[in-house]
Amino acid sequence: MTLDTRFTRKALTALTLASASALLLAGCSGDADATDDASASTGVSDMISADRCAENEAAGPITFLTSYAYVASVGLLDVLTAKDQGMFEDMCLDVTIEPGSNNTQLVSAGTAQFAGVGSPSDVMVAIDNGADVSAIATYGNPPAIMLMTNTDISDLSQLEGTTAGYKGAIPPQISAMLTADGVDTASIEWVSVGYDPTILPQGQVDALTGYKSNEPLVLASQGYDVTEWDPADYGIESAFNTQIVNSTFAEEHPTAVEDFLRASFAAYAWINESDENLDAALAYAESLSEAGYDLDLSAQRWKTEVGLVEESQPEGTVLGYQAVDQWTPEADMLMENDLISAEPDIESEIDTSFVEAIYDDGELVWPAP
Structure with a gap:
């Protein structure tokens, strides 16, 4: 049986109180007490069987x-x-x-x-x-990972001989994308950087790894325009x-x-x-x-x-x-x-x-x- 996910303990509070009142009005206080005793003996939840709880x-x-x-x-x-x-x-x-x-x-x-x-x-x-x-x-x-460059980069081969920033470790998805596009990856100088993506538009690096849901949004909110290079566009599969x-x-x-x-x-x-x-x-x-x-x-x-x-x-x-x-x-x-x-x-x-x-x-x- 499936139930609407809105029916959590918070959402059910009013329903529980209303049901209790109805039981009392119907003269079913004995049954209600038995139910309360059973719930108390099996933990705090009435949304799961006693054994599973x-x-x-x-x-x-x-x-x-x-x-x-x-x-x-x-x-x-x-x-x-x-x-x-x-x-x-x-x-x-x-x-x-x-x-x-x-x-x-x-x-x-x-x-x-x-x-x-x-x-x-x-x-x-x-x-x-x-x-x-x-x-x-x-x-x-x-892939959630992508590579960012400034808008003057129109082809990944232009990254040869440049400096690229990464956080933690160079994502294999990015390495695979560059290789798939025929880029001489050995010519790129990779440097470990912090979490401030503005180092890209400020010219401290020529490319920067990041997440589709993070760095591009941060840069856009500050008025910076960058180009995103998506490994998926180069046949790279990931999760x-x-x-x-x-x-x-x-x-x-x-x-x-x-x-x-x-x-x-x-x-x-x-x-x-x-x-x-x-x-x-x-x-x-x-x-x-x-x-x-x-x-x-x-x-x-x-x-x-x-x-x-x-x-x-x-x-x-x-x-x-x-x-x-x-x-x-x-x-x-x-x-x-x-x-x-x-x-x-x-x-x-x-x-x-x-x-x-x-x-x-x-x-x-x-x-x-």
Whole structure:
């Protein structure tokens, strides 16, 4: 059975009170007391079976690490919203959300149970380095990474002999795009840079890697015009925003993993129901942020990423879908760029059972059985 995702604990409060009044007026106070006693004995939720609630409570405190602060990214804002709207509580899950950086290491060590990472590549590199993690959902199916240049660059070959900036590591999707276009990549000087994209229009670098939902929007808001080079236009396949779980935790608490995703995806749908819901989600994210939080740019970021997810969703699949052929292009890029020591065993690195368990004929089942 599927229910409207708006029916969360907050949304049901008025209905619960009204129902209780009706029971009293009908002289059914004995039945109502029995129901209240049953709910009290099985936790705080009346939106999940008693047995399942007990299983989820047995998972104990759960920590989710964001990929970068509290930005309005898919796989992050929806998790925040599931927390704020009481959806995790509805599933008898005790979830704490913290900003993360070394996500794969912390999840592997069991310090956190769940985390978001940027792409399947992050998961494959982590597992190649010995991490005990599994990928349980991937949101988008095109490359989220792109390369920016100033508008005087009309061909990628013009980047030969120039300086390009990257953050963290040179994205293999960008290297693959340049190679596919015949660029002499050895002639490009790559430099590690910070998070200020204005270094591109200010001339400190000639090209800059970034995300379609972030840096171009930031630069446009400041009046800068740049050219975006999309790896997808050069036949480069990739995916973005993957959720990972500690493998041991997943084995011991499968219903908790299912219902963590269930609540996250219910929140994703709720946010997208209206601009008012998006505003509420962003307001909560802003309240958690210690640094400045640009609400307008954050809304643009969310809508950009949702657009990428929806436009790239393979026919017949659902949000969070994962498959070996989805990950293979990135695995090939990692091998070609010597970023991993051995060919990934993708089938063992992804676990599709959790997403499969929370859908019925393509519809998210909410709440849980």
